[in-house]
Amino acid sequence: MGHGHGDPKKVVIAALLGNAGIALAKFVAAFISGSATMMAEAVHSLADTANQGFLLLGMKLSDKNTPDRYPLGRSKETYFWAFIVSLFLFFLGGVFAIYEGVHKLTSPPGETGSQLVPMIVLGVSLVMEGMSFRVAFREFNKSRGRKGFLAALFESRDPTIPVVLLEDSGAVFGLLFAFAAVGITVITGDSRVDGVGSLVIGVLLCTIGVALARDTRSLLIGEGVTPEVRERVLQVAHGAPHVLQVRQLLSLHLGPESVLLALKVSFTAELDLPQLEVAINELEERIRQELPQMKKIFVEPDSRYDATLDPSTVAS
Template identity: 40%
Template sequence: MATSPENESVGTVVVAGLANLAIAVAKLVAGIVSHSAAMLSEAVHSLADTVTEVLLFTALRRGAKPADARHPFGYGKESYVWAFIAALFTFVAGAGFSITHGVNTIRTGEHSGNYLIAYLVLAASFVAEGISFRRAVRQVRSSSREWRTTPRRFLRHTSDTTVKAVFLEDAAALTGILLAALGVGLSQLTGDETWDGVASILIGVLLLFVAATLAHSNVSLLVGRAVPRRIHEEIHDEIAALPSVERVSTLLTMQLGPSDVLVAAKVDFTDTATGAEIESAADLAERRLRDRYPNIAYVFLDPTRGAV
């Protein structure tokens, strides 16, 4: 049986969360023992990612609640609220601590302690993060094939911000580990703790970029973002090809949630079209669009006479 996108997203978030929690504890111990600013920044980075995964898990669960009388289009947009909070947490906790701690390390020049434990934990963390990242990459590739697009374009336009968040956070985590290793290594080689502090600041800047990217994406979806232009045009062509349809005057789409899309169109039918034919065309449009794009949850056609 095929795995649903929702269950796959939940699995991706859970795997990432468990990996980040274990890594955060290991990095914290290594950071305390080695007195490395970059290691402590990485510990906070992983802890922030763990809290983020909890928030993303909440986003998936809350957003999947069924529609009711007060929320007839469902709770999909609530997932973007929680995902936005997760992005803010990454910004405040992860980036703020890393940059501040890095600056303090450069100013004080505190000498690092045991380097070996830092290297061992960084190596183990890289392996664990790599496993989580591999799962995220696998889901991105699978989803991009379903939407007949490239992984890069899918990440740019996807409405499933949980998948996007895990992918970017895991990519940032792997990059952060390399930066921490470089900072610790240069500090050991030169005896200058400035490198450790610089690595910590760079990790913070990396987190700032990820947080800003995710926050912008979630705000756009909360406001009510349309589907990508290519899909918009394919929906337009599908409706325009219906029997008795002269043209599609107006087509509006909106992402209601990670897996729900609303389609509303003003359609100019032929003058000879009967009420039964219009009803049949509307029913056919819904079937065709849902078959082509399973995420389309609602299709509304408004018969319109003549020009807009």
């Protein structure tokens, strides 16, 4: 693929440690101040902490080898737990924040506690979330290569780094909204602004949750390799000995670094059965050397040959 790979586990652990401390500080500040925006942010950080735990669990389970029950491996655990993350963001983070905002607007409190502590906590949280975002963004840039930002974000076959990047982006924007809402509440004394801040954070989290759910749903259903990887497979196959033509190419991502590849290939006619077996094995080995993510390769020999077939239009 021609570019570096980010370290998903490094990104997730950095985010987990940061969010755990931030969540605790926000809950303390929320109870002291009675701020709905602060409580929404506290639950947001709690959801993020749980989500990083889910991502780590997915990475751990995806490495388990249980061939009798899962003959193609458990790499899709990564996709499943990333989908759970999107649900947590939507329901625990977004819906709760909207509820808190509506409650604050419809039943404004008579008196609120000191807003100094929330302002301090929000400021420190913004710095810590910014550091976590920086780690995620750096690793994301390593993995995306020359692709555009949005294309790499939503076309990646590994959801881990994009999930953390979106979470951290939501956290930074949420903190900015929260800081503004609490600050305006302090200046004006109008607690309804605090409720509006909580509503804005809730809508932001629900939007991110829906975007993640849509992306991970596609991965769970089963996406093939990217056009760039597909083209590389065809190049390697057509360069292998005795290969005349790749007539069909099917691929399925079983996980971020685990792909099932099926090829229908026309070989030269003079090969007998043992020679054909050697040619198939050599083709599989060449593909694995160039593209190690191709964990399961199946080659079906085909006697037909079409001189007019354009390699770029090989059937999927």
